[in-house]
Amino acid sequence: MPKVRNTKQRQIILRVLKGTNTHPTADWLYQKVKDKIPNISLGTVYRNLGVLKEQELIQELRHAGSQSRYDGNPQPHYHFFCLDCGRVEDVILPYSEQMDQDFQSQMPEYAVFGHKTEFYGCCPGCKKRKQEEE
Amino acid sequence: MPKVRNTKQRQIILRVLKGTNTHPTADWLYQKVKDKIPNISLGTVYRNLGVLKEQELIQELRHAGSQSRYDGNPQPHYHFFCLDCGRVEDVILPYSEQMDQDFQSQMPEYAVFGHKTEFYGCCPGCKKRKQEEE
DNA sequence: GTACATGCAAATTATTTGCAACAGG
């Protein structure tokens, strides 16, 4: 495993990501970080997100039909995806160790490290907007 | 919503997908379907997977660092991703309605339609191979 | 016959990579 240097670019990318709860895309981060480092390149953002994920300081979220999103909170927790506006939010439910235990007892030949759960539906804003349209 | 025709291409794509439990990629399906329809194009496979998903006859699975995979079983159920070999398998655990109810009571302003859960770890084959390498 | 669907190829989107110059420890 190669050594990792503490570059200004990486520091700022991490700080910006930790400072938002919007679960942004690489491109959104690129735009934000450009305010601090105007000549940073998108490639650098991607490379650093890769490194930070490797170091388990952040996590990557993937969902059908959109680019990857990143979460500055590396702790396992659940997410909600709004099918209408694409917003991603944290879910206020504790991680279920029980699920992993249930998995383990049903499928004992497997080694399970954990699970990811994403809820989907309609966020409060979109729900309201839809009701008003009727 | 446009009318959907029952084309030979779509029939075969669906049949091949329903006939495997490997949760294949679009490209894998394309290769398989070519045995039946030699001059089918990859674009047609993608377009039909889109239509079938729309009709809720299949579902799409997405995971960091790999292309989309498709599942011929539209019923909500959980999946296991092997971090070593990339294999995707169905999990023998019932869908937890309870989770959706818990979500609903914690976050009542949201409309929740369901959730997806993917376990990750090491499949029996890879687990065994790793043990032997030690 | 009408419109949805196809094959083909080109386009688009998201992400990765080669490389020479730069900079952290």
Add this chain to the structure above:
DNA sequence: CCTGTTGCAAATAATTTGCATGTAC
């Protein structure tokens, strides 16, 4: 200094799309 990292641009991978033609109903 040494080697990881950057900016830039070009390359790749995955998926989507325009269009003339084909075909289901």
